[in-house]
Amino acid sequence: MEYTQxxxxxxxDAPATREEVAEALxxxxxxxxxxxxxRDISFTAASTLGRLSREGPSRLTALxxxxxxxxPSMTQLIQRLERQGLVTRVDDPHDGxxxxxxxxxxxxxxxxxxxxxxxxxxxxxxxTLSPEDQQALxxxxxxxxxxxxxxxxxxxRARKSPGSTAS
Amino acid sequence: MEYTQxxxxxxxDAPATREEVAEALxxxxxxxxxxxxxRDISFTAASTLGRLSREGPSRLTALxxxxxxxxPSMTQLIQRLERQGLVTRVDDPHDGxxxxxxxxxxxxxxxxxxxxxxxxxxxxxxxTLSPEDQQALxxxxxxxxxxxxxxxxxxxRARKSPGSTAS
DNA sequence: CTGCCTATATAGAGGCATGATATAAAAGTA
DNA sequence: TACTTTTATATCATGCCTCTATATAGGCAG
Numbered sequence: 001m002e003y004t005q006x007x008x009x010x011x012x013d014a015p016a017t018r019e020e021v022a023e024a025l026x027x028x029x030x031x032x033x034x035x036x037x038x039r040d041i042s043f044t045a046a047s048t049l050g051r052l053s054r055e056g057p058s059r060l061t062a063l064x065x066x067x068x069x070x071x072p073s074m075t076q077l078i079q080r081l082e083r084q085g086l087v088t089r090v091d092d093p094h095d096g097x098x099x100x101x102x103x104x105x106x107x108x109x110x111x112x113x114x115x116x117x118x119x120x121x122x123x124x125x126x127x128t129l130s131p132e133d134q135q136a137l138x139x140x141x142x143x144x145x146x147x148x149x150x151x152x153x154x155x156x157r158a159r160k161s162p163g164s165t166a167s
Numbered sequence: 168m169e170y171t172q173x174x175x176x177x178x179x180d181a182p183a184t185r186e187e188v189a190e191a192l193x194x195x196x197x198x199x200x201x202x203x204x205x206r207d208i209s210f211t212a213a214s215t216l217g218r219l220s221r222e223g224p225s226r227l228t229a230l231x232x233x234x235x236x237x238x239p240s241m242t243q244l245i246q247r248l249e250r251q252g253l254v255t256r257v258d259d260p261h262d263g264x265x266x267x268x269x270x271x272x273x274x275x276x277x278x279x280x281x282x283x284x285x286x287x288x289x290x291x292x293x294x295t296l297s298p299e300d301q302q303a304l305x306x307x308x309x310x311x312x313x314x315x316x317x318x319x320x321x322x323x324r325a326r327k328s329p330g331s332t333a334s
Numbered sequence: 335c336t337g338c339c340t341a342t343a344t345a346g347a348g349g350c351a352t353g354a355t356a357t358a359a360a361a362g363t364a
Numbered sequence: 365t366a367c368t369t370t371t372a373t374a375t376c377a378t379g380c381c382t383c384t385a386t387a388t389a390g391g392c393a394g
Binding site: 017018019020021022024025026027028029030031032033034035036043047118119122123124125126128129132133134136137138139140141142143144145146147148149150151152154155158159 | 184185186187188189191192193194195196197198199200201202203204210214235285286289290291292293295296299300301303304305306307308309310311312313314315316317318319321322323325326
Binding site: 336344346352354356360 | 365366367368369370371372373374375376377378379380381382383384385386387388389390391392393394
């Protein structure tokens with residue numbers, strides 16, 4: 001690892017090193033948070049809404065576990081979302097303790113709106129690139145998508161069963 | 168990479184559509200935020216530390232402008248970082264109003280630590296993929312990196328001069 | 335009924351952002 | 365010099381978001 005880096009990537013065939021992949025992902029995280037993030041609701045809020053949209057009504061504790069936050073955090077988040085009219089809470093007839101949370105039409109509309117906004121902003125950014133760069137990006141995306149989707153799936157799975165990770 | 172023709176997208180040479188690129192980048196962003204984020208300090212805090220590390224001591228208002236937050240936010244952030252020993256504040260001898268913020272050795276160590284953590288977590292995730300998938304991802308990343316870096320630069324520039332974007 | 339487990343709520347604290355406003359130093363102007 | 369304005373930073377009040385610790389209430393086993 002101590003070899004000094006050369007001036008640039010030698011061959012476009014050459015695979016990226018793990019450090020290069022990490023670097024690229026860090027930059028992407030930067031781009032995402034800085035330029036693709038709506039400020040209207042938090043990341044957890046948006047993610048929770050998306051989950052409710054995809055998977056239907058859920059219990060509070062299930063949502064908390066899925067989103068990786070504590071139950072009190074989820075309680076407060078749901079209270080805020082309810083105040084904003086984005087979700088509703090319904091009592092479970094089979095169990096008086098549980099509250100089922102469901103997304104509202106306004107919630108779905110907000111998700112769609114956010115999605116449109118992100119796509120538009122991204123389109124603007126892509127338009128600032130040369131045709132060659134746009135082409136390179138598009139080709140790379142298509143080549144990487146299958147592998148990347150498996151990576152995302154594995155990451156989600158790894159979150160549920162602790163694995164061997166330290167800090 | 169072999170061109171074993173499959174039933175999916177017609178040609179692996181074919182570029183992705185703009186929607187596909189947007190979709191892929193969103194998923195990447197989601198992964199980065201969800202699985203590559205340290206919880207110890209905020210994104211703005213880490214980004215500010217990184218900036219101080221790269222560019223040396225800066226004024227509060229300059230930091231606020233660069234990070235896209237208000238001046239009071241930056242004042243509070245710097246107060247917290249100072250309390251944690253990650254930055255120091257020095258008076259400017261030429262201008263009694265300004266405070267120059269500088270990163271400390273502890274601050275640099277924290278940045279290095281975070282970087283190591285991210286790289287390790289990414290290595291673990293990549294290790295869950297088949298060698299073929301790892302290869303595909305690494306090649307795609309190398310191919311996309313130059314264009315992507317220009318994209319990030321343009322995004323940063325667009326932030327400073329308002330451009331034509333609405334919400 | 336009693337006692338335990340589970341689902342959710344509440345309280346208190348701190349990080350992180352905002353807008354409005356205060357203070358102090360510098361700079362411009364009469 | 366004295367007055368005004370601008371600039372750099374701080375403070376205040378508010379709200380979101382998360383945490384830990386704890387309370388309440390329903391379900392269930394004996």
